[in-house]
Amino acid sequence: MDLKFTAEDQKFREEAREWLNANVFKERRPHGGDEMREYDLAWQKCQYDGGWAGVSWPEEYGGMGLGLTRQLIWYEEYARANAPDNHLCFVGLNHGGPTIIAHGDADQKKEHLRSILSGEKIWCQGFSEPNAGSDLASLKTRAYVDGNELVITGSKIWTSHGHLSDMQELLVRTDPEAPKHKGISWVIFDMNTPGLELRPIEIMTAPNHTHFVQCFYDEARVPLKNVVGGLNNGWSVAMSTLGFERGTAQIKDQIRYAFLVEEMIARARERYGAAFLDGDEFGSRLAQLRADMAAARAMTYMVVSRAQHDVSPAMASLMRAMVGQVQQRVRRLAFDIIGADGLENPEDDDWVYFYLRTYATTIAAGTSQIQRNIIGERVLGLPRS
Amino acid sequence: MDLLPSDDQQQIVDTIKDFLRNEAPVDRLREFGAIGNPDALLWPQLGELGFFALGLPDDRGGVGLSAAEEMLAFQQFGYHLVSPGIFGLVLGARIAAFAGEDALRDELLAGGIKVGLANSRGAAGAADEYHLFEAEEAAWVLLVSEEGAALYPRDAFSEIVRVNSTDSALVLERAKLSGAPRVAISAETDNIHDRALMLMGAYAVGVSEGARDLAVDYSKIREQFGKPIGAFQSIKHVCADMAIRSEAALCQASFAALVMDEGSPDTPFHATASKIVACETAVRNAADCIQVHGAFGFTAEANVHHYLKRAHVADMMWGSLREQRRRILTFPTPA
Numbered sequence: 148m149d150l151k152f153t154a155e156d157q158k159f160r161e162e163a164r165e166w167l168n169a170n171v172f173k174e175r176r177p178h179g180g181d182e183m184r185e186y187d188l189a190w191q192k193c194q195y196d197g198g199w200a201g202v203s204w205p206e207e208y209g210g211m212g213l214g215l216t217r218q219l220i221w222y223e224e225y226a227r228a229n230a231p232d233n234h235l236c237f238v239g240l241n242h243g244g245p246t247i248i249a250h251g252d253a254d255q256k257k258e259h260l261r262s263i264l265s266g267e268k269i270w271c272q273g274f275s276e277p278n279a280g281s282d283l284a285s286l287k288t289r290a291y292v293d294g295n296e297l298v299i300t301g302s303k304i305w306t307s308h309g310h311l312s313d314m315q316e317l318l319v320r321t322d323p324e325a326p327k328h329k330g331i332s333w334v335i336f337d338m339n340t341p342g343l344e345l346r347p348i349e350i351m352t353a354p355n356h357t358h359f360v361q362c363f364y365d366e367a368r369v370p371l372k373n374v375v376g377g378l379n380n381g382w383s384v385a386m387s388t389l390g391f392e393r394g395t396a397q398i399k400d401q402i403r404y405a406f407l408v409e410e411m412i413a414r415a416r417e418r419y420g421a422a423f424l425d426g427d428e429f430g431s432r433l434a435q436l437r438a439d440m441a442a443a444r445a446m447t448y449m450v451v452s453r454a455q456h457d458v459s460p461a462m463a464s465l466m467r468a469m470v471g472q473v474q475q476r477v478r479r480l481a482f483d484i485i486g487a488d489g490l491e492n493p494e495d496d497d498w499v500y501f502y503l504r505t506y507a508t509t510i511a512a513g514t515s516q517i518q519r520n521i522i523g524e525r526v527l528g529l530p531r532s
Numbered sequence: 533m534d535l536l537p538s539d540d541q542q543q544i545v546d547t548i549k550d551f552l553r554n555e556a557p558v559d560r561l562r563e564f565g566a567i568g569n570p571d572a573l574l575w576p577q578l579g580e581l582g583f584f585a586l587g588l589p590d591d592r593g594g595v596g597l598s599a600a601e602e603m604l605a606f607q608q609f610g611y612h613l614v615s616p617g618i619f620g621l622v623l624g625a626r627i628a629a630f631a632g633e634d635a636l637r638d639e640l641l642a643g644g645i646k647v648g649l650a651n652s653r654g655a656a657g658a659a660d661e662y663h664l665f666e667a668e669e670a671a672w673v674l675l676v677s678e679e680g681a682a683l684y685p686r687d688a689f690s691e692i693v694r695v696n697s698t699d700s701a702l703v704l705e706r707a708k709l710s711g712a713p714r715v716a717i718s719a720e721t722d723n724i725h726d727r728a729l730m731l732m733g734a735y736a737v738g739v740s741e742g743a744r745d746l747a748v749d750y751s752k753i754r755e756q757f758g759k760p761i762g763a764f765q766s767i768k769h770v771c772a773d774m775a776i777r778s779e780a781a782l783c784q785a786s787f788a789a790l791v792m793d794e795g796s797p798d799t800p801f802h803a804t805a806s807k808i809v810a811c812e813t814a815v816r817n818a819a820d821c822i823q824v825h826g827a828f829g830f831t832a833e834a835n836v837h838h839y840l841k842r843a844h845v846a847d848m849m850w851g852s853l854r855e856q857r858r859r860i861l862t863f864p865t866p867a
């Protein structure tokens with residue numbers, strides 16, 4: 148057990164810090180629309196031009212080819228520099244890209260990888276369907292082969308930023324006769340393909356906040372060469388990269404949330420007086436969260452440690468489950484601290500917006516119930532339900 | 533950076549585990565009888581194996597390992613619900629070592645004598661009123677505070693009255709502190725208060741994991757409605773929550789030990805955070821463990837209740853969740 152980083156790691160940290168301090172965008176990130184897209188792409192391009200995009204991506208596709216520890220350090224410095232989260236680039240950087248790196252052929256790699264890193268293309272994820280949520284493998288969006296094309300008909304839903312995206316990682320059913328996990332294919336889908344229509348879906352944070360869309364595919368044609376990892380092999384392709392970063396990206400959120408808790412303590416003192424926290428309910432909730440945030444960070448360090456020892460990635464689900472809950476508690480308390488003012492939803496203060504936003508943290512990317520099923524069965528060895 | 537034990541550290545853990553599995557299965561508490569425990573019989577053996585001296589520098593008569601090894605050892609002590617008298621020996625030997633009382637140190641490290649723990653009754657009593665744990669036949673009583681730590685002879689306490697212990701595996705007394713310490717060190721000499729909190733955090737991690745494993749094992753074998761109860765999600769998810777909380781507590785305990793080894797100014801913050809997270813976890817896991825066992829969990833025939841009661845002892849020792857939560861707000865933002 149040790150907390151020390153090597154001299155090279157330390158040097159990497161200093162260089163990252165220096166670069167981030169000089170280059171981080173200072174303007175506030177817009178909450179939606181084309182401005183948000185422009186902002187996220189520009190920040191991604193800035194990182195790419197600076198040589199810092201894709202710390203763990205292979206060098207041949209413009210990445211840095213470094214390991215998990217460096218990835219962790221990069222995210223720590225990223226959060227400390229208060230660098231903006233370019234959420235729109237998330238799917239490309241953490242799902243679509245890594246899937247192509249792991250399973251794509253040479254042409255697919257050449258065509259798609261660099262434009263993700265360099266901030267030219269936004270990717271979105273088309274997995275969930277109206278009737279396939281937690282039970283993802285029951286998806287029904289149909290695709291049949293016609294010559295050298297796939298013809299796609301059906302619907303995807305909850306596609307985050309689908310209306311702002313260029314490309315989509317899409318799961319379709321290519322063999323309806325096969326058992327449900329066997330007849331699925333993972334497809335690169337261009338969002339400009341004729342036959343695709345989008346319906347924006349407003350989310351609960353405030354009126355006019357479109358976060359995701361429903362996609363309708365009506366005989367949309369995709370070149371067969373866009374299938375990644377082989378026809379009908381899409382389930383194992385999708386599963387193999389779901390835990391790609393093994394949670395290192397979460398260290399960013401943890402550090403941000405730890406800062407937020409500090410800010411909340413300061414704000415509570417300012418609002419209610421220094422003596423107020425002592426013995427008050429807010430005081431004890433803040434104190435517990437201060438301790439829990441420390442533990443959450445230690446859990447991320449443990450995830451990286453375990454990955455280095457090749458311990459089962461299922462263990463990382465412990466950290467994810469914990470972090471989702473803690474984030475909700477932090478934001479709820481932030482909301483409580485601002486008191487009656489929380490009933491106003493101002494554009495220039497994030498505390499209300501992000502409070503409402505955290506209701507998604509125990510739903511998106513596998514609900515907390517599904518995570519508990521996984522922990523129960525794969526970590527603790529309990530019988531299947 | 534690596535939060536997992538090294539091979540050498542794992543070897544120590546395995547040795548302790550094997551020893552306790554054979555010599556101190558939790559069943560011993562039930563078999564021993566209504567009150568008390570047989571753990572003092574283990575002290576000479578544990579002393580001989582060097583387990584009381586792990587974190588003590590070798591130039592002070594210790595094994596010369598770090599806080600990390602100590603943390604790992606106390607995790608196992610908690611897992612097996614070893615009497616908290618073990619804190620008295622380990623921390624008492626540390627006090628003696630730093631005070632230059634080599635003979636006393638060696639006597640404690642050998643495990644030949646008993647050291648009880650004095651814990652302030654807090655708001656429940658006057659400033660000089662204490663609970664004494666495991667001190668009945670003890671030569672010494674350990675007292676740890678933010679200012680430092682000291683060993684008192686038992687007769688430094690007056691008006692000693694035996695009371696019923698909620699954790700009936702431990703002997704509990706009430707007493708007034710009226711005498712002077714025999715050996716004392718200040719917080720400037722050694723960060724023994726932080727160490728005590730950190731080790732109690734580790735101990736509570738072990739209690740949490742013990743309760744988790746008991747619940748998981750039972751939900752695999754107890755059948756209702758034609759299947760193991762662990763197949764029901766409401767049980768499975770309770771077990772998953774126990775695992776999530778235990779993991780958080782273990783990671784923070786590991787982090788706290790390593791921060792302490794680095795001599796970081798964040799040591800008190802992380803030690804306190806560790807005690808908070810682990811004690812909260814231990815109580816909740818033990819409570820869930822009772823529920824998972826149904827009526828059996830409500831009996832004295834199951835081991836479950838021991839975990840709950842010990843979790844509460846761990847919480848109260850050296851400042852409960854309430855006090856620790858107040859304290860943690862007073863520390864500067866950690867790095």
Ligand SMILES: Cc1cc2nc3c(=O)[nH]c(=O)nc-3n(C[C@H](O)[C@H](O)[C@H](O)COP(=O)(O)OP(=O)(O)OC[C@H]3O[C@@H](n4cnc5c(N)ncnc54)[C@H](O)[C@@H]3O)c2cc1C
Nearest residue numbers: 272273274275280281305306307507510511512513514516
């Ligand atoms: C903010 C946000 C962004 C998202 N972005 C995307 C995206 O970009 N692309 C994409 O494809 N999807 C996306 N999703 C969808 C997400 O993956 C699904 O919401 C999630 O998998 C759950 O599916 P569902 O919403 O259909 O809920 P359901 O599966 O209908 O679940 C409803 C409730 O039933 C519970 N439940 C279901 N099955 C079980 C079971 N076996 N055991 C116990 N409880 C169960 C669930 O936990 C939940 O509480 C996003 C969701 C959110 C909230």
